[in-house]
Amino acid sequence: MPCLERIPLDLIPENVIKQLHLNKNKDALSIVKELLEIAESLIQLKVFFKVSYISKKGEDIVEIDGQTFSSRVLRKNLDDVERIFPYIITIGKALEDKARSFGDLLKQYCLENIGDMALRSAKQYLVRHLQKQFGLEKLSSMSPGSLPDWPVTEQRPLFSLIGNTEDQIGVRLTDYMLMIPRKSISGILFPTEVTFFSCQLCPRERCPARKALYDENLKKKYGLAGE
Amino acid sequence: MTILEDIALRVERGDETSVGELTQKALSEGISPGEILNKGLVAGMDVVGERFKKNEIFIPEVLVSARAMKEGMKIVKPLLGDAIAGSRGKVVIGTIKGDLHDIGKNIVGMLLEGAGFEVTDLGTDVTKEQFMEVVEKEGVDIIGMSALLTTTMIYMKEVIQSVEDANLKGKVKVIIGGAPITQSYAEEIKADGYAPDAASAVDLVKSLLE
Numbered sequence: 152m153p154c155l156e157r158i159p160l161d162l163i164p165e166n167v168i169k170q171l172h173l174n175k176n177k178d179a180l181s182i183v184k185e186l187l188e189i190a191e192s193l194i195q196l197k198v199f200f201k202v203s204y205i206s207k208k209g210e211d212i213v214e215i216d217g218q219t220f221s222s223r224v225l226r227k228n229l230d231d232v233e234r235i236f237p238y239i240i241t242i243g244k245a246l247e248d249k250a251r252s253f254g255d256l257l258k259q260y261c262l263e264n265i266g267d268m269a270l271r272s273a274k275q276y277l278v279r280h281l282q283k284q285f286g287l288e289k290l291s292s293m294s295p296g297s298l299p300d301w302p303v304t305e306q307r308p309l310f311s312l313i314g315n316t317e318d319q320i321g322v323r324l325t326d327y328m329l330m331i332p333r334k335s336i337s338g339i340l341f342p343t344e345v346t347f348f349s350c351q352l353c354p355r356e357r358c359p360a361r362k363a364l365y366d367e368n369l370k371k372k373y374g375l376a377g378e
Numbered sequence: 379m380t381i382l383e384d385i386a387l388r389v390e391r392g393d394e395t396s397v398g399e400l401t402q403k404a405l406s407e408g409i410s411p412g413e414i415l416n417k418g419l420v421a422g423m424d425v426v427g428e429r430f431k432k433n434e435i436f437i438p439e440v441l442v443s444a445r446a447m448k449e450g451m452k453i454v455k456p457l458l459g460d461a462i463a464g465s466r467g468k469v470v471i472g473t474i475k476g477d478l479h480d481i482g483k484n485i486v487g488m489l490l491e492g493a494g495f496e497v498t499d500l501g502t503d504v505t506k507e508q509f510m511e512v513v514e515k516e517g518v519d520i521i522g523m524s525a526l527l528t529t530t531m532i533y534m535k536e537v538i539q540s541v542e543d544a545n546l547k548g549k550v551k552v553i554i555g556g557a558p559i560t561q562s563y564a565e566e567i568k569a570d571g572y573a574p575d576a577a578s579a580v581d582l583v584k585s586l587l588e
Contacts, residue, residue, distance in 0.1 A: 171436075171438050172435075172436035172437075172438050172439060173438050173439075173442075175439070176392065176438075176439075176442055251480070255445070256441055256444065256445075256484055256485065256488055257438065257441040257442060257444075257445055259481065259484065260437060260438060260441055260481055260485070261438065263481055296527070296528070302528060303527055303528055303529055304528075304529065325476070326476070327476035327477065327527055327529045327530050328527060328529045329476070329477065329478060329527060329529075329530075333478055333479070355557075356574070357433070357574070357575065358557075359437075
């Protein structure tokens with residue numbers, strides 16, 4: 152399974168301050184610089200992906216390399232797709248342990264968010280890598296648990312699809328579908344003509360992780376109205 | 379502006395140094411620790427909570443204010459005594475069994491303490507037995523549970539059942555929160571309340587106890 156290495160940690164203090172909404176705080180720059188230094192020493196970024204092929208498409212299900220995934224949205228998004236890229240990205244355990252050890256909740260919150268930013272940055276790096284390597288223009292991503300339509304229990308077939316994740320990547324899935332280390336993300340990247348975000352189908356208000364506006368009409372197009 | 383109003387304003391602005399200095403000054407002027415707590419420190423955090431609910435500020439700004447409030451609390455809390463410090467009520471919080479997410483719960487705990495509640499934080503991966511042990515030993519008023527996975531939130535029902543089995547339904551209230559949690563889920567499992575965010579959790583606790 153391919154593993155990308157030497158991935159740059161693309162975290163600039165001023166951008167981190169902006170994302171954390173610490174702009175008005177006079178100590179923001181010193182706090183963020185201190186935490187970025189800690190993060191850079193603790194983050195062990197690993198980006199793993201696989202090239203997989205869709206073998207079957209049914210009603211609200213897709214079969215990929217022997218694993219069956221049940222999701223109407225995924226099925227519809229993969230309508231014209233034959234090849235997809237399951238992935239797992241982790242920053243390791245050290246940063247979350249350090250964050251938890253802080254007696255200061257502000258520092259814990261900021262360091263945890265820096266960890267999330269590192270994961271998002273690494274995912275963008277993977278997207279650019281796949282675009283270049285496979286000559287793809289646009290890629291979208293879906294992750295089990297982002298929508299009720301594709302629940303977190305579907306992490307199980309995803310991890311089975313990827314293989315021995317614990318030995319290869321150091322990421323395991325608990326019985327409750329929690330990834331350990333906690334600062335890990337997983338999903339499927341797939342080529343699209345129009346970029347898709349699961350957020351477009353999620354009505355949850357005030358979500359700090361929202362990437363796109365909720366679109367009730369799009370929800371109807373996917374046949375999810377009323378869910 | 380009175381000194382207590384000034385303390386509240388400095389808490390709002392997240393000015394740790396000034397909050398500490400003004401708290402000392404207020405004590406030296408003969409203002410009681412209880413008044414400093416309620417009309418200075420807690421009053422400041424109440425405004426912060428309202429602004430957060432109106433989307434005027436974000437979590438880090440709430441935490442900066444909480445840090446400032448903590449500077450004042452360090453000075454007044456030893457002078458308050460147990461009776462006054464926890465007089466608004468006792469809350470036990472925890473992230474439910476199987477779940478290790480804790481930052482949201484930690485923020486709720488901090489805001490509840492800031493609002494004058496006594497908080498016992500059981501951490502993460504908390505079982506119904508662990509919740510009930512604290513309920514029975516410490517005479518808790520509210521259990522606050524957090525879950526961030528649909529696979530772990532189902533366990534919340536078992537905790538509520540344990541409260542019922544102990545004949546404490548109505549006496550001990552149960553509130554829930556976390557990303558997959560909704561008002562309708564809270565109603566389904568007969569929780570006493572649901573809070574979509576930390577500031578709302580404080581309001582909910584206040585409304586259930588006062």
